[in-house]
Amino acid sequence: MALLLVIDDDRSIIESFRILFEGNHTVIGAYNGPEALQELSKHKVDLIFLDYRLPGQDGLEVLKTILSKDPDAYVIIITGYGNFETIIQSISLGAYDYIEKPLDAEKVRITITRALESKKMSSYVKHIKDMEIENYSLSHIIGKSEKMQEVFKTVGRLVNNDVPVLITGESGTGKELIAKAIHYNSARKNDPFIAVTCSGLTETLLNNELFGHEAQAFTGADSQKKGKFEAAGDGTIFLDEIGDMPISTQSTLLRVLQEREFTRLGSTQTIRLKARIIAATNKNLLDEVRKNRFRQDLYYRVNVVSIDLPPLRERKEDIPLLVDYFIKKNNKKMKKSISGISDSANKTLVDYDWPGNVRELENVLTNVCIHLQDNYIHTLSIPSFGMQENEEADLYDDFIRTILQIHGMEKNLLKNMTRCLQERLIKKVAQMTKGNKSEMAKILGISRVTLQKKLRELSCDT
Template sequence: MPEEATILVIDDELEIGNYLKTLITQFGYRSEIATSGKDGLQTIQRIRPELVILDVVMPDMDGLEVLKQIQEEKMDTSVIMLSGHRQTSTVVGAMKLGAADFLNKPFDPEELQFTISKVLERRNLISEVQRLKKQVSEQNGNQILFGNSEKMGAIKEIIEQVADTDITILIRGESGTGKGLIARFIYMNSSRRDRHFVNVNCAALPAELLESELFGYERGAFTGAHKKKPGKFEFANHGTIFLDEIGEIPPALQAKLLQVLQDGEFAPLGSEQDVRVDARVIAASNRDLEAEVARGKFREDLYFRLNVVNITVPPLRERMEEIPILTEHFLQKYNRKYNKDYKKISKETMGLFMQYNWPGNVRELENMIKRVVVLESEKPIATEFLLKEEDKVRSERKNGSSGSGGNMTASGEFSFIDPLLEGKDHNFTLREISKEASKRAEKELIEKILRQTNWNRKKTAEILQVSYKALLYKIKENK
């Protein structure tokens, strides 16, 4: 709502700044003053105002320079330019740089109030249109999110039952399975969807910063706390807060989080007064929290408070039937984003997808499709799968499983030499051994790529970067 907006006045003349602040407060908005362009840019970063009233003529950095930097750094704020000079070129320049409106000094208070109201209403209308577009896009994407597997269908049924309640939800699953998307889907289907959805990655911040980020702080609470700052829970008031990687929260902070879940209250850092909030909590973790409780790393009472409804997202390897529909979805998504027209993933590449274990889950699949669209080629994927296969073989050898390509020595080292020497006497040269090793490696590689491409020789030749005729010769030679 416009009445809740914060407005920053940037004017080097303090008297005018104070006058504007008084008027803005009378109009029902919050207001702050900065007396230089540099100070103004720093204040925008700190308080994130909805609107800036910016004087054109200032000594250190004029208003047009400030406006240009606001646009270049993509600061989410609207700007009204203010000037005592009626210069058409200045007005045109400001509008080209993205100013929302322009006022000349001296101005009438009613004119100022009307201009502020008009700019904020326009801003709110644009925000609402963007929100609705995003909501439609997310609702369309939800069909993709849940795919066509029985396991994801069961999760969707649970969500439909609990989304429109205030019940706390714990989402479990490996990294990359889509826990964050499910949290947002719950929010979009709840009665709080018109309020804030606040996403906090608990693993992204050190323990000493996480408390101030979640619960905010008072001025002087610690060195550098020059001004009061609300925390994420306050931003999420009447909305939803998503605590991703909840298992990373240190024990000392778990007690404070428990208090919020129990009582809906907490004290910001440096404050003796509790703040009351009404926020729906959704948490997620890729850890085994029961094991963490058993080890004393995670509070049992907090775990039970979070685990009212448990949603466990299966890894992609347990819902392989979703790979084709997810692949098509990501193709469309990144074709739109990068203005490309990559039609379809080949049968050979899809065959590789269906044989792969997907340790990175849906996120790994999405990144692969993004790469295909951007590079307009599937060759890098085939190469990547080959490298992954080689890594797997190396890992097996390291763990003592040699496969068919070599033997373990008495000292536990892997040897390619022993199989090459089987059936030979000691009359051999280094050149002969090198030739034999090269031949065996070549044969093994060709067979591996043929299997991965479902014995498509043309595709195999492309991946190995040899002519089709040369590949046929090698296949015949290695029989």
């Protein structure tokens, strides 16, 4: 049920709205501008119906006043039939729609339904936009290391300097996060941030993705399609993995960046490029230039300012901060109350080299938080399968971790596990040597006499 404010000096109009929407919407009335502003100060109104002609003040002046106080207000103008000048003026000032007198009940219902749906969608989009701005505030980039402090300084300088940026770094270091931080903290934050992955697409597909096409531009092009450059408007285009862009597309992109304009495929009409360009790559573009896989002139176009993101293994002092951040993030997302992590568990995470960088760390901690049974992360909570193995990984630690997970609360654990391990090891060596006791003793590093004694103690049949 919505709250409707009808502003009209004709009491019968207000009463008609009350009768028409009784049981569906609540209708309050005002007979002039001052009364309307008083009602708006007391109530959170969903829709406003405003008569163009009011005593002492015309409706357009009231419209201006309402929108100056609440730019998101949905105002529908009530006007005389065929008064097109009024309609054009009111819409240009920010009115959502208009209806003509004499009022048609069905048209009024349709207008209200459409306006409420539009308002709901607009509120949702605004909420998403506000969340994006919040999620990519500079406070969400974590790091106290010297290398990250340099990154922060550069990002801070770029927020208010509208120049092309090249972000480099290994996969998982957070290149898109930095690009979004620049966008959502700049004057462009209310315009779109559009990411395009330049790898894995053919020249034709990538050109179509970036620049769009006209209807019938090629077989199957049934309708016009805007490209990402056009859709971005005054926002930001993020060209991810630009080092994988086909050479022919690089030439087209260079021309677009030089001329600041482009055309859709199948069109001769030029479209002005208004968006900012931020590019990213995990490759060394200078090496790619030397190997003739990346245009030198394009390199200098996109690399006006560069940000090099260090791999996580080169800023290990940031890992405890990132761990704390991801625990809080997962608490909120999963509705959990994980209070922290033990020193030994933190050390396990710090000692690991994280070839997948911050993305891998986040994935491991998400896994841990999903499966955690209590409210504290211990070493045993960290899944070894969730982290890529280092070449020098300690297999004994993995073995002991598994044993403790299964038998950690049993008594006489050392005695029982020593016997079990000896028995299984001797049986496996017996299988390898086909029961040859001399070979078995040599592999195990014990004498045949000791081997025979252990076989009797463990009741092993070889």
